[in-house]
Amino acid sequence: MTKSTKPAYCIIGAGAAGLAALKALVSAGHDVTCFERSDRIGGHWHTDYEALHLITPRDSSGFADREMPSAYPTFPSRNQMRDYIVDYGMSNGLTEHILFSTEVVQVRPVNGDSSQGWLVSTSDGATRHFDAVIVANGHLWDPALPDVASGFTGVSLHSSQYRNTRDLEGPRVLVVGAGNSGCDLAVDAAQGGFTTSISIRGGRVYQPKTLYGRPRSELKLVAKLPPRLQERVLRELVRIAVGDPESHRGLPKPDSRNLFENLPVVNSLLTYWIDHGRIRVVGEVVAIDGRAVSFADGTTEEFDSILWASGFKVALPFLEPSAVETREGVPLRVAGGVLPLNASRLFFVGLIAPRGPQLPVYSAQSELLLDLLAVQEKVTKPLAEYFGGARAATDQIDQLRHVWARDMAKATRLARRLKERPPAAGAFHRPARSAFPDSSVRRVDRATEGP
Template identity: 40%
Template sequence: MGRRYCIIGAGYTGLAVAKAYTDLGLDYDHIEATDAIGGNWSHGVYDSTYLISAKDVTGYPDYPMPADYPDFPSAAQMRDYLRSFAAEFGLDRRIEFGTLVTEVAPLDDTGLDGWRVGFADGTVREYAGVVVANGHYWDVNIPSYPGEFTGKQIHSKNYKRPADLDGPRVLVVGAGNSGCDLAVESAIAFGNSEISLRRSYWFVPKYVLGIPSSKFDIGSVPVPKLLQEAVFRSIILLGMGSYGSFGLAKPEHRIFDQDLVVNQQLPYFLKHGRVAVRPEIARFDGCTVHFVDGTSGEYDTIVWATGFKTTFPFLRDGLLDWEHGQPRLVSHTFAPGLANLYFAGLVAPRSGAGMLLMNSSRLLAEAALLQQRLRTPVGDLYTAVSKPSARILAGGPELRWEVLRGRALLSAMAQLFTLRTLVSRPASAVPADTEGPQADSPIMRNSVLRPILAVARRIA
């Protein structure tokens, strides 16, 4: 297999991984099931989509978004940016488009000997390791209710524009970021719309005092959670005031226990009577939808903005440990007990992910380099700074701090491994003009331990 790796997915995350692997000189095949760069930005968003995080914190740190982009770029601008990023660093030339992965299996019990990857055309390849970066916003989740709805139904992932809806009576189910956008867009197209909420959400305005709210969730040093909550509660208070004045119940959950909704348009349309709030659905009867409060309504279209399921159809059952629909991973990346299998982007940060993606991708590349020299899964050693968890929501500072700690741990392990190797070798076996095995590797470059290695060489 020649130390070649397989990166699955050429979206926002997969491109960051490819850049990190390229920077560290790791050989790889880049696999993309569709015919385009961009992942969900190319085939999973509606025409009117705009970023909810500012361009400064969404773009990759070593390739900023164009200065003439607005604070919140459109989906088309995001696609152009990702294609430009891939072209700038030659990543696009290595992508195999229209290639579907159907199987990823370890060659031994733990993956230390590598992984077998099968494809839809029947071919099979073997790799030193695999990076799963195919995203978690593709396998749609549609809840089931008693009865049958005979009008049109469409999931938000498959919606592109108002022409996809039968009007004028539209019910949007779910009030995440997509649900709020589509309730407003339906109201613009048909005069009004309704939105069904199972629970209330915390609504964060896009701007606070002229500053994009996503910029309040930055930094690499973790801030106490109570202080973070206080900051975001203040932001919401400035943007929303009283929930009751919008016809909404105040959320009962703590502010960071569920996804935050970054939206100012839905409250505006609620105040103008263009969007009406309904409770959870109880049952269907033809085009009639009955709600849990005993009310009902007639609708032509239901838009399911009810999220996605996290699934990996190419991994066999039992390979991962699941909890509440999410795999238990170490730092959202490593599967306990498995080597050379890495998960990228399987997290929902509160703010822009540009810096986080690049740093976490570098961590993956550094882990792959270190794993080449170990017979223990790197992820199991990584539990020194992070325990396995199935939690997918996380704050920006915590994630960035966790990645920085992890990279420091990997660097320290690499240095100790080299130190041990040098001390155990005869002095005659260590050339005087070298700094030991793998010394020219980027993970070893500019090391603060070089003086220690020099002393160790003399001792050996």
């Protein structure tokens, strides 16, 4: 039998990002194997808390090549998202290319040179050679817990462990964190009849999901405005609809009301239940002893359950630390978050969360990936150098949508030019200025991601 001369590609993870990449590669006729450590596709959507709904609307939140069912509500539930993603993988025949219950334990460059490809070792004891590796293991699976959490002796659950109010012991529940997950969990506990407090460290702007009966992103007149003017108009509409955050009892005043400078917290029910006395706002947790929790204002209270909505850490346990350049453990990337610095034949899909719906991001990155793979087969240098290199790199996970979209558009145009006219050996595209500030958000709240 003649050995195939086609490059062999590997995808790590069969969640939404991995499925988007797999669909793109399979449709293009590539030889691709996807490794999934669990026995199913769909990632965290199988295990998210039951009260979770999208903060982005149905009609703009699906994969680029598959609309969500019109029978779904405006803001689909966790179960509906799970079913949609699973159906996407099954109906496209993607499971035929997935090795389930097979965890990637190590990824290392061949002979220490990534231009020769990568050796992928898996939990079944095998080591396989691939011409390129696409990392799509997600950034919402390794909980970020503060050190103080270990001191609590009651029920203590990270948001990723919480399913519903049956997990709680009562009656006193404390939720730590006021991102989208924290708001959801506090509302869930309050509506379940628990005496609920939420620990908030700093001021936030709390946005409603809808304005004038429409999802914010579907306000056509606003959507047509330039980004900065759009932000100003939305900021004022939010203020009219919700009021200033500090007008709701206990909520701290934000340092800025500029929506670009605030994490996108989209929840109307938190302020609703605060105003009804069902949720009480407390300050930052500074110490825990047993069930006694001490706060920054010097007060101490006892609680029976604590839910930690403290976000997630980026984790790439299978990748050698020297394989890519990182900042505080997060790979530095260019080209819309797809290309790492200093590594050839390595790509990321889903290691970024531009504000808004996320599945379209995975689809767009996967389409760019096809062009980048074509270019990579014609050059030996790390592709990141052609896309600005270190000067354009970012470690951000949370990004403003219009900034990411601009970067993706530039990367797509350049990738197609490079595919048509591969650069001569040793030639680099002129580095671009970084489109991103030095500061970044490295820990991401589950529901902040959009879908």
